[in-house]
Amino acid sequence: MELIRQLDTATLAFVTGLAGLLLAGTMVGIRLAGMRNPALRYWALAGLAAAVGHLLAHWALTFHVAMPRVGSLALANAMVTIVHVSLLAGVRAFLGKPPRWLLLAPLALLTASAGYVAPEAWADMRVRIVVLGFLYLVLDAIAAVLLWRSGSARGERFQFVAASAFGFNAVVLAVRIAHALWRHTPDATFAHEPFQTLVFVLGLVFIAVLTVGLALLMFRDRELELRRLVHRDPLTGLFNRRSLFEHAAREQARCERYGAPLSLIMLDIDAFKSVNDTYGHGAGDDVICETAARVALGLRDVDAAFRLGGEEFLILLPSTGLDDAVAVAERLRQSVSDTPMAPIGRTVTASFGVTELARGHEDWERAMRRADTALYRAKDEGRDRVFAMSAPCNTAPADAVLDVP
Ligand SMILES: Nc1nc2c(ncn2[C@@H]2O[C@H](COP(=O)(O)OP(=O)(O)OP(=O)(O)O)[C@@H](O)[C@H]2O)c(=O)[nH]1
Known part of the structure; x- marks a missing residue:
């Protein structure tokens, strides 16, 4: 004082x-x-x-x-x-x-x-x-x-x-x-x-x-x-490819620790080249953004969505087994294709490949390749659908086309 x-x-x-x-x-x-x-x-x-x-x-x-x-x-x-x-x-x-x-x-x-x-x-x-x-x-x-x-x-x-x-x-x-x-x-x-x-x-x-x-x-x-x-990917605000492996390693370690499943969804907008060719590259970008927003809206807080590049996305679903991941993919498929995309005034569709990581620290790249294969099977089967592939050592049902609209 x-x-x-x-x-x-x-x-x-x-x-x-x-x-x-x-x-x-x-x-x-x-x-x-x-x-x-x-x-x-x-x-x-x-x-x-x-x-x-x-x-x-x-x-x-x-x-x-x-x-x-x-x-x-x-x-x-x-x-x-x-x-x-x-x-x-x-x-x-x-x-x-x-x-x-x-x-x-x-x-x-x-x-x-x-x-x-x-x-x-x-x-x-x-x-x-x-x-x-x-x-x-x-x-x-x-x-x-x-x-x-x-x-x-x-x-x-x-x-x-x-x-x-x-x-x-x-x-x-x-x-x-x-x-x-x-x-x-x-x-x-x-x-x-x-x-x-x-x-x-x-x-x-x-x-x-x-x-x-x-x-x-x-x-x-x-x-x-x-x-x-x-x-982050500057166009969509989703995580980018660079952050994928860091994210995936963390989630994989967490899920292994708690004995929880971890699934992947890979999705790709169908015939996107024709969107670009018909409406221009700018409108194409807007469609990518709207698709990303619809996907992000349909996920839980713990899930993470990544833009791998172009019109291709990957989703990580912690504590989610193959069947549940297929249900999520089906819901996302509908949310993408059900209503017209505002930038072009018409609907687009997307194809989905789903897989679950095998327990025991399966190599991440291998799981990615399987999701990619599943995605291209969905494309081969006619697009606008979900195709699931179980991990080789899992007892889940054999590969199957799970949704043919
Ligand atoms: N607008 C926009 N187009 C992109 C971007 N990245 C890639 N593309 C275009 O996306 C198109 C992808 O075409 P494709 O790989 O042939 O595939 P697709 O036309 O979607 O056909 P499917 O995948 O077989 O259904 C190409 O024309 C690319 O130039 C991007 O960031 N913005």
Whole structure:
């Protein structure tokens, strides 16, 4: 507490202004490093507003600049409101929601004009703390809840640092409001009073932790994006061939460990060349996408769908035996062929090869070749059907065409 007593508010305003500049600079630096997340510009603006507000205050306090009281209050209120509004808009943009900055920004005008609309009430520091504190508390609490919820939903622990910073500031604001209501409050923002000083210090901690938290969010987001690019097919969003073997080895080990079956479905759109030739390559791509979406919709969370290339896909079905995998393939076959494909206005069909991995770590490539053989048997039998081949050492029924529509 002695340390708090020794700190003077003019210096704290200066340091907080620098922290605002650091926040803005960090966001600009991340942008220059090539990250294009729209949240960066809102968070940079928040840092800039914090810097302008606090550095101006420091300048006025240090050099005893006489500023019209209502005018300086209006400027300070507008700046601090822009800080909180922009932080929330950035969080929304980061989470892929509309930032609503234009909707929120007029709050800065409202807080700036309060001193002109109700000069007597606004001259009372206690009123300002309660009204502004409550507004900032709500904005910060919303940002904290949004980040925390999405962090929990996605298992993203990195989001908890920024969420905690917002939550921490909301609690500080709540305590400040309670203190203003129940205890004596000095009538100037920068009055030298221990609680006031403590609030400044905690504001500085908020900006510092937030800067770290937001930078972490950005780097984590970038890492996830790179991972997505490495593991996903850019056209359909399904996993790509490169990630297949890693995925398959993991699932195979898991299924072996629990004694569970593991099945494969390989599928290929029929006569796709004629789709390209009739409707063009672009429409062909769209058909591939729509097929991928229908396939993905028809699977459980634990299943994984891969685009092997062209119009060929592979599906991994953990804990699924051959008979069940055939039923899944049949359901997918119907979902592909039952309704016309929007990009071309007509239906397409697909053929399916299904197999189950033999127990005892069957060579993965061999199982793939069997699924491929089954697929080409389905094509040979007339397309638009499911063909299953059991693993050689399994006791499952012999190879058979299981569905001839
Ligand atoms: N639009 C589009 N076409 C592709 C893509 N990859 C491969 N193709 C085309 O897909 C067609 C595949 O034709 P084929 O292998 O002859 O097979 P198909 O016409 O589907 O005939 P079947 O498989 O025997 O039923 C070729 O014309 C390729 O050029 C892609 O990413 N986009």
